[in-house]
Amino acid sequence: MNALTDNALMLKVKAGDLDRMGLLFERHYKPLFGFLYRMTADRESSEDMVQNVFLRMLKYRHTFKGDGEFRTWMYHLARNVLNDHHKGNKRQAGPLEQVSGQVADEAPESSMDKEEQLHLLNRALNGLSEEHREILVLSRYQELSYSEIAEVLRISEANVRVRIHRAMARLKTVYLKLAD
Structure with missing residues (x-):
C-alpha cells in the first residue's frame, strides 16, 4: 500500500x-x-x-x-x-524564531559559530521580499526542481533560474550586512 x-x-x-x-x-x-x-x-x-x-x-x-x-x-x-x-x-x-536546543555556556565555540550563522541566515532570509524568500524556500529547503518551481509559480524555467540567482545575490547582501 x-x-x-x-x-x-x-x-x-x-x-x-x-x-x-x-x-x-x-x-x-x-x-x-x-x-x-x-x-x-x-x-x-x-x-x-x-x-x-x-x-x-x-x-x-x-x-x-x-x-x-x-x-x-x-x-x-x-x-x-x-x-x-x-x-x-x-x-x-516578523523575524524568524530560531529555536536552540543548546545553552550558550555548554556549547563549544565552533557549535556556537554554526548556530549564530544559522540564526543570521534565517534573519537574512526573513529580510528578503516574499518573492525572493519563496523561491529560495522552494528550491533550497523544499528541494523542488526548477521545472517543478516553474509549474508552481507558472513561469518559465529560465525565469526560475534568474529569480533564484537574484534572490541568492540579495540573500548574500542581507546576510553580510547582518554579519557586520
Missing part, C-alpha cells in the same frame, strides 16, 4: 477513496509545514495553513489530473492558502 506514488494515491482520492488522504498527509505534512513556516515565521498559523491545504486538496480533488507532479499541485494550493493568509492578516511576518 505504501508503494503507491503520490499521483496514484491522489487519483484514488479523486475517485472517492478518501482514506488514502491520510497517507498523503503523513508523507507531506513536514515538508509542507516547513515551507509555510519559513514563509510566515508563525508556527500556529503554519499548522492551520497545512490543515487548510489538505482540506483544499479534498475540496478541489477534481482538478488533479495526474499528468503532472503531485507535489507541484500541492505547493500551488499551499501558495493560494498562503496568499489568503496574508490577505487576512495584512501584515508582514
